[in-house]
Amino acid sequence: MNTLKKIKSYYSELQSIQSDWGLKTLYKLRLKPLWIHYIINGGKGDRLDLEFEALTDYLINDNQELINKYQQKDSNQTPIGETAPIWVCWWQGEKQMPELVKQCYKLLKKYSGTHPVKLLTKNNYQEYIKLPPRIIMFFQIGIITIAQLSDIMRMYLISTYGGIWIDSTYWITRPFNISSEPFISVKSGNKYEPFIPRGRWAGNFIGGTKGDKYFCFMYEALVNYWNKHEHLIDYFLIDYFTLIAYNHFPDIKKQIDLYTCYCPNLTTLKMNIPYNVSNLKEIIEKNNFLKLSWKWQLHRQSNDGSPTVYNYFLSL
Structure with missing residues (x-):
C-alpha cells in the first residue's frame, strides 16, 4: 500500500510540474535525473543527488535577480537576545x-x-x-x-x-x-x-x-x-x-x-521501545532537542508490557 501511495504521489507531482512548467521543465527536473541514474549510471550512485541538483539549478535561474540583490547585503550579527519570542x-x-x-x-x-x-x-x-x-x-x-x-x-x-x-x-x-x-x-x-x-x-x-x-x-x-x-x-x-x-x-x-x-539523535528516537534509564539518559545528555512525530501510533506499553519511552516522555 505504501509503495502504491508513493507511485500515485509521484505521478501527481509529475502532472503538476507539467501543467505549471511544461514538458521541457518536467524532463529537466524529474525525467532526466531518472534517465541518467538508471540508464547511463546503471542504477549506481544517488538518484536524489541528481534530482536535488536539477531542481536547485532551476530555482537559481528562476530567482537570479533576487540572488544578485542579496549578494549586496550583509548578515545581521546582532545577538538574538534574552527576550526574543x-x-x-x-x-x-x-x-x-x-x-x-x-x-x-x-x-x-x-x-x-x-x-x-x-x-x-x-x-x-x-x-x-x-x-x-x-x-x-x-x-x-x-x-x-x-x-x-x-x-x-x-x-x-x-x-x-x-x-x-x-x-x-x-x-x-x-x-x-x-x-x-x-x-x-x-x-x-x-x-x-x-x-x-x-x-x-x-x-x-x-x-x-x-x-x-x-x-x-x-x-x-x-x-x-x-x-x-x-x-x-x-x-x-x-x-x-x-x-x-x-x-x-x-x-x-x-x-x-x-x-x-x-543533536546526533535529532530524528532517530524510537518512542515505542521499552524505556531503558541508562540508554535514554545518554541520548538526552547528547541532545538538547529531539524531533518527534505525532502521526505514528504511540503506545505507553511495549509488546512485553514494559513501559515505553513514550510513557516516560508523558510523565515529565
Whole structure:
C-alpha cells in the first residue's frame, strides 16, 4: 500500500510540474535525473543527488535577480537576545493538540527561560503576520497547504520581529541559552541522510534577529515563488532555498555552520521501545532537542508490557 501511495504521489507531482512548467521543465527536473541514474549510471550512485541538483539549478535561474540583490547585503550579527519570542504553531489551537504535541508544548514553556512563547493558531496568526493577498487566497483554496503556509509564516515572523521558530513536535530535554547567538538551528550531522540539508540544518527549528539577511531572503524567495507559480514543485521548497542561500552567500553559510546546535539523535528516537534509564539518559545528555512525530501510533506499553519511552516522555 505504501509503495502504491508513493507511485500515485509521484505521478501527481509529475502532472503538476507539467501543467505549471511544461514538458521541457518536467524532463529537466524529474525525467532526466531518472534517465541518467538508471540508464547511463546503471542504477549506481544517488538518484536524489541528481534530482536535488536539477531542481536547485532551476530555482537559481528562476530567482537570479533576487540572488544578485542579496549578494549586496550583509548578515545581521546582532545577538538574538534574552527576550526574543519563541514562535510555535498549532493551527487548531492548544485545546485540540494531540497528547504528544501537548507534552512538547508543556516542556517548551518549561524550558523557554526569558523567551516568551507565542502560540500561533488559525484564530490569531493575522495579529502578527501580514501576508500578500495571493498567498492567503492560495491557502484558502488549497493550493498552498498549512505546511507550506507555516514555512512562509516563520520567515515572515523572524525577518519582522526576530525570534526562534520551533516546530510543535520538538522535545526540549533541558534548559537552553541561545540569546548570545545571531542565528540558531539544529542539525543531526548525518551527511548521508536522504534530504537536502544533509544533516546541516533543520528548517523546522530556526531562529535569528529582526531584518537578518537569511530570513529576509527566504521570505522574499517563497513569496516570489508563489507569485510566479500555482503548484508546489517540491514539499521541501524551504530547504532548496536554504541550500541556495548556503551556496551563494558566504556569510549565511558561516552562520549555519557556526551556530547550529548538534543533536546526533535529532530524528532517530524510537518512542515505542521499552524505556531503558541508562540508554535514554545518554541520548538526552547528547541532545538538547529531539524531533518527534505525532502521526505514528504511540503506545505507553511495549509488546512485553514494559513501559515505553513514550510513557516516560508523558510523565515529565
